[in-house]
Amino acid sequence: MGNTLAPFIFALVMVGIVLELVRRKIFREKYAALWLIIGASALILAGFPDLLAGVSKLVGVQVASNLLFALCIVLLLGVCLHLSWELSVVEDENRTLAEEVAILRTSVERLEAEFRGSSQFTALAGQQAPVQREESDSHRSD
Template identity: 65%
Template sequence: MTNLAALLLALAIVAFVLEMLRRKKLREKYAILWLLIGALTVILAAFPNLLNIASELLGVQLPSNLLFIMSILLLLGVCLHLSWELSILEDETRTLAEEVAILRAQIEAITQNETPATTQKRDGD
């Protein structure tokens, strides 16, 4: 019964990720990771002995401990990847803000240079 619940949960995760992809709520580069997690969960739910075999091969006493270790490592990887993406976005935001400030200064300079000229034309008319 537990395996059936895990299998249904894994299929729900895969379906949810595919639906988010379809609605353009999730980018493909992130969806690949979540689809991989869902596929691995489906495999482990369908063949629960794989976790027992892997824990014996790796020398982990309990299969649940191996599952928790794998989950923690996966979450650390996701956090590291998101931190990397955030750093890139901060650099891009800073660059864009600097470019906007330069453009704004140029527009103000052009506006100040044109204002006396238009005033002189009106005065001369």
């Protein structure tokens, strides 16, 4: 019982942390499911240590820890593959968003140029009277 207490507590803490991260909306549910499955598997293996030995004999692995390491390697490869897929999706979305921002920026700059052109034309048409007033005001102060 003493040999299974530490792994059981570790697995329980891991499941608790994952649930708390999901509750605080830090961790998304689709990623939490994988970690909850891992935590539940660790709880089962910690609670029934002979289960791993029985499965390793059934599969044909001589040492139970080798089966555990092999399963962990397969799991980590799966996580890496999934994260690579997610990264590819995010890169595609990022590129699309950057293209849309560039198009919008060009449109805004074109509209600003048109607005400046029309406001400069309006300002030039009505600019002579205020300039003359300013000059006459400056002559009065001299």
